[in-house]
Amino acid sequence: MDKRATIKDVAEAAGVGVATVSRVLSGGSASPRTRERVLAVAAQLDYRPSALGRNLRQRRTGGMGLLVPDLTDTFHAQLAEGVLACARAAGEPVVLGSTAGDPEQESELIGMLLEQSVDRLIAVPSGDEDTWAPAIRAGMTVVFADRLPARPSSDEDDDPAATAVNDLMLLDGVSSGSRPRPLDAPSVVADDRAGIRTAVRYLRGLGHRRIAFLGGPGHDRRAAAFGAAVGAPVDEELVVFATGSRDSAYAAASGLFQSRPDLSAVVAGGNVLGEAAVLAARELDLRVPRDISLVMYDDVPWAELCSPPLTVIAQPGRDMGYRAAELVLRSGGRRPRGVMLPTELIIRGSCGPHRQ
Amino acid sequence: MDKRATIKDVAEAAGVGVATVSRVLSGGSASPRTRERVLAVAAQLDYRPSALGRNLRQRRTGGMGLLVPDLTDTFHAQLAEGVLACARAAGEPVVLGSTAGDPEQESELIGMLLEQSVDRLIAVPSGDEDTWAPAIRAGMTVVFADRLPARPSSDEDDDPAATAVNDLMLLDGVSSGSRPRPLDAPSVVADDRAGIRTAVRYLRGLGHRRIAFLGGPGHDRRAAAFGAAVGAPVDEELVVFATGSRDSAYAAASGLFQSRPDLSAVVAGGNVLGEAAVLAARELDLRVPRDISLVMYDDVPWAELCSPPLTVIAQPGRDMGYRAAELVLRSGGRRPRGVMLPTELIIRGSCGPHRQ
DNA sequence: CTTGTCCATGGAAACGATTCCATCATGCTT
DNA sequence: AAGCATGATGGAATCGTTTCCATGGACAAG
Numbered sequence: 001m002d003k004r005a006t007i008k009d010v011a012e013a014a015g016v017g018v019a020t021v022s023r024v025l026s027g028g029s030a031s032p033r034t035r036e037r038v039l040a041v042a043a044q045l046d047y048r049p050s051a052l053g054r055n056l057r058q059r060r061t062g063g064m065g066l067l068v069p070d071l072t073d074t075f076h077a078q079l080a081e082g083v084l085a086c087a088r089a090a091g092e093p094v095v096l097g098s099t100a101g102d103p104e105q106e107s108e109l110i111g112m113l114l115e116q117s118v119d120r121l122i123a124v125p126s127g128d129e130d131t132w133a134p135a136i137r138a139g140m141t142v143v144f145a146d147r148l149p150a151r152p153s154s155d156e157d158d159d160p161a162a163t164a165v166n167d168l169m170l171l172d173g174v175s176s177g178s179r180p181r182p183l184d185a186p187s188v189v190a191d192d193r194a195g196i197r198t199a200v201r202y203l204r205g206l207g208h209r210r211i212a213f214l215g216g217p218g219h220d221r222r223a224a225a226f227g228a229a230v231g232a233p234v235d236e237e238l239v240v241f242a243t244g245s246r247d248s249a250y251a252a253a254s255g256l257f258q259s260r261p262d263l264s265a266v267v268a269g270g271n272v273l274g275e276a277a278v279l280a281a282r283e284l285d286l287r288v289p290r291d292i293s294l295v296m297y298d299d300v301p302w303a304e305l306c307s308p309p310l311t312v313i314a315q316p317g318r319d320m321g322y323r324a325a326e327l328v329l330r331s332g333g334r335r336p337r338g339v340m341l342p343t344e345l346i347i348r349g350s351c352g353p354h355r356q
Numbered sequence: 357m358d359k360r361a362t363i364k365d366v367a368e369a370a371g372v373g374v375a376t377v378s379r380v381l382s383g384g385s386a387s388p389r390t391r392e393r394v395l396a397v398a399a400q401l402d403y404r405p406s407a408l409g410r411n412l413r414q415r416r417t418g419g420m421g422l423l424v425p426d427l428t429d430t431f432h433a434q435l436a437e438g439v440l441a442c443a444r445a446a447g448e449p450v451v452l453g454s455t456a457g458d459p460e461q462e463s464e465l466i467g468m469l470l471e472q473s474v475d476r477l478i479a480v481p482s483g484d485e486d487t488w489a490p491a492i493r494a495g496m497t498v499v500f501a502d503r504l505p506a507r508p509s510s511d512e513d514d515d516p517a518a519t520a521v522n523d524l525m526l527l528d529g530v531s532s533g534s535r536p537r538p539l540d541a542p543s544v545v546a547d548d549r550a551g552i553r554t555a556v557r558y559l560r561g562l563g564h565r566r567i568a569f570l571g572g573p574g575h576d577r578r579a580a581a582f583g584a585a586v587g588a589p590v591d592e593e594l595v596v597f598a599t600g601s602r603d604s605a606y607a608a609a610s611g612l613f614q615s616r617p618d619l620s621a622v623v624a625g626g627n628v629l630g631e632a633a634v635l636a637a638r639e640l641d642l643r644v645p646r647d648i649s650l651v652m653y654d655d656v657p658w659a660e661l662c663s664p665p666l667t668v669i670a671q672p673g674r675d676m677g678y679r680a681a682e683l684v685l686r687s688g689g690r691r692p693r694g695v696m697l698p699t700e701l702i703i704r705g706s707c708g709p710h711r712q
Numbered sequence: 713c714t715t716g717t718c719c720a721t722g723g724a725a726a727c728g729a730t731t732c733c734a735t736c737a738t739g740c741t742t
Numbered sequence: 743a744a745g746c747a748t749g750a751t752g753g754a755a756t757c758g759t760t761t762c763c764a765t766g767g768a769c770a771a772g
Contacts, residue, residue: 004470004494006757006758006759007758007759007760008758011722016721016722017721017722017723018722018723018758018759018760019721019722019723019724019760019761019762020720020721020722022759022760022761023720023721023760023761026760029719029720030720030721031719031720031721034720034721048467048470048471049471049758049759050471050473050757050758050759051471051472051473051759052408052411052412052415052417052472052473052757052758052759053412053727053757053758053759053760054758054759054760055408055727055759056408056409056412056726056727056728056729056757056758056759056760057726057727057758057759057760057761058727058759058760059408059727059728061408063451066452070437071427071433071436071437071440072430072433072434072437072657074428074430074433077427077428077430077433078428080427080452080454081426081427081428081454084427084452084453084454085454088453088454088461088464088465091468093451093453093468093469093472094451094452094453095419095449095450095451095452096422096436096440096450096451096452097440097444097449097450098436098437098440098441098444105444108444109444111404112447112449113449114360114404115404115405115406115407116407116408116449117406117407117408138360246657275657275658275661278661279660279661282663301428301602301631302631302658302661302662304635305631305634305635305658305661305662306658306661306662306663307638307662307663362727362728362729363728363729363730364728364729367752372751372752373751373752373753374728374729374730374752374753375730375731375732375751375752375753375754376750376751376752378729378730378731379730379731379750379751382730384731385749385750386750386751387749387750387751390750390751405728405729406727406728406729407729408727408728408729409727409728409729409730409757410728410729410730411729411757412727412728412729412730412756412757412758412759413728413729413730413731413756413757414729414730414757415757415758713772714771714772715770715771715772716769716770716771716772717768717769717770717771718767718768718769718770719766719767719768719769720765720766720767720768721764721765721766721767722763722764722765722766723762723763723764723765724761724762724763724764725760725761725762725763726759726760726761726762727758727759727760728757729756729757730755730756730757731754731755731756732753732754732755732756733752733753733754733755734751734752734753734754735750735751735752735753736749736750736751736752737748737749737750737751738747738748738749738750739746739747739748739749740745740746740747740748741744741745741746741747742743742744742745742746
């Protein structure tokens with residue numbers, strides 16, 4: 001009914017021009033007298049500048065986009081909470097999208113954000129670099145969180161492990177140059193290599209030799225780190241990938257347990273995979289940690305609820321989100337190359353000594 | 357670099373006026389010949405209309421806001437996924453905010469949305485009706501999900517005049533009683549009364565007589581339903597409330613178990629409370645279900661992981677989000693009064709017969 | 713006293729869409 | 743054949759803000 005006051009209303013009521021009001025409100029120069037009057041009138045009229053007008057004029061929307069594969073994955077929820085906390089502190093809106101791990105939906109959402117002139121984006125990417133190139137080319141400031149887009153599928157070498165090794169080398173700056181450079185976007189990731197390595201060493205210290213890795217989409221780095229930590233001849237059957245869904249994760253875990261009864265320990269690459277592993281183990285009457293030891297990547301509240309409580313590799317999900325938001329907001333001028341946060345092995349009760 | 361094409365570019369390239377382009381693109385009338393040419397040119401220029409211009413002209417932003425207390429509460433994540441699914445289908449953006457259960461933050465976020473001219477909002481409210489009245493008065497279409505805002509705290513020292521004014525604004529018809537009518541906003545809730553009733557009956561059927569309710573913010577309805585189901589003289593010590601945080605939930609659960617050793621069953625009002633109950637029980641060496649039976653409101657993936665798996669009252673979180681989004685989008689003309697979705701008691705293993 | 717500098721200020725032009733309205737051509741009715 | 747209805751079309755106004763630029767006054771230096 002009573003539509004909001006515009007800058008024009010304020011200007012008239014204060015007996016000044018709109019330009020002056022705009023200047024006062026955005027910190028420009030004005031005489032103390034004028035400033036005071038304008039502020040008083042604005043407050044009295046409960047004037048709030050419309051983001052619409054400003055955005056159109058400045059040809060960009062404030063705030064940021066956030067794209068995650070699945071909010072019911074607790075890690076993504078933690079990440080999102082971190083992003084929201086930072087955005088709230090800055091008074092900026094966050095436009096959220098969930099991609100279900102599908103590059104096509106991801107592309108569509110990028111398009112939607114482009115249409116909204118949202119030019120800052122935080123993403124846990126599902127698509128590969130080809131999916132992301134358009135966004136960056138369109139001038140978006142993109143910060144990747146948790147993982148980087150995969151290299152474009154170059155037909156013959158779509159072996160995840162091999163691709164991951166490539167990523168790893170490139171990240172370390174050891175790239176020998178035949179592949180194109182990664183996209184020019186900073187990232188906030190956890191040091192999952194170290195986390196996985198620590199976990200594998202821990203398991204080996206307990207006597208485990210047949211250790212499997214249960215991964216999901218985007219866990220290539222972790223799989224590669226697993227391979228490196230386990231040692232040279234990796235039994236390929238022991239590295240299993242699921243697609244994003246819980247069903248697929250369960251099927252992968254169950255299949256792994258059934259096909260490899262010699263298995264004595266599993267590293268799950270994420271909390272959804274860990275969940276599936278616990279479920280599948282119970283279904284097959286495998287006792288944790290008596291029959292099988294389990295380490296899960298991601299610390300989530302329910303990890304403590306399992307019996308026994310799950311030993312996990314914790315990564316600071318909330319912090320990662322917060323840092324990513326900081327990065328994408330302070331994109332003035334130079335962008336730092338990226339941030340890597342530490343992981344921590346939290347030993348609870350899901351790993352025991354190897355028994356033959 | 358290469359900024360996006362505007363409607364003017366398309367118009368020039370197609371040799372028509374901007375009005376014609378606009379009409380063609382938004383389904384207005386145009387001759388087949390013109391339509392074809394405009395569409396061809398638009399496609400060739402990769403033209404995408406800017407939401408900024410449209411929104412300013414129409415004085416409203418498309419899409420919707422979504423306010424939840426905490427995304428790491430799995431139920432809220434499910435709800436959000438539902439909202440996002442519907443929004444994606446409609447091609448509309450979703451602006452997300454998390455309130456941490458704090459009415460003040462909620463108010464600020466409402467203000468931010470108002471500034472963005474987001475005039476559709478789905479909320480799991482934390483504040484009371486006084487918090488929400490401004491949003492509705494400002495013309496927002498609000499749909500509440502999961503719960504309704506509490507009645508305003510009618511403190512005895514409230515300024516009578518102010519209260520009267522408030523009442524007047526809230527009233528949308530003739531006031532027949534002393535209380536103002538609820539806010540005029542539809543809602544999507546689960547039939548938690550029935551769910552709680554079923555759970556209590558189930559527990560009583562197992563022989564339990566000392567049953568407690570462990571609630572969190574916004575669980576008043578559930579607490580009331582619990583009281584009604586348990587029967588007339590409700591032991592007030594057996595209805596305990598926590599604030600939003602996990603720590604508070606744990607403290608409440610732990611305190612309850614310690615102060616009432618005669619307790620034989622607990623109904624947790626939400627998954628965060630259930631989590632706390634499991635944790636507190638384990639800490640105090642109470643075995644579930646031997647020493648204490650537990651029913652948790654909300655079905656979440658990890659409920660099956662506990663040992664024993666948790667008996668839960670399931671509510672369709674994702675559906676609720678989807679329905680709420682539908683409701684807020686199809687707000688053309690009449691709004692249905694609200695939707696209530698069924699709950700279901702899923703019996704797993706956390707309840708056993710009462711043993712003295 | 714004049715000239716030049718420096719602010720404060722307001723008018724007006726963007727920004728990119730939608731939409732009202734006037735114009736014009738076409739085809740039909742009388 | 744004239745008048746009228748219909749439909750396609752483009753010009754221009756509009757949304758609310760920021761920002762460029764011109765104006766005018768005050769004050770200091772010459």
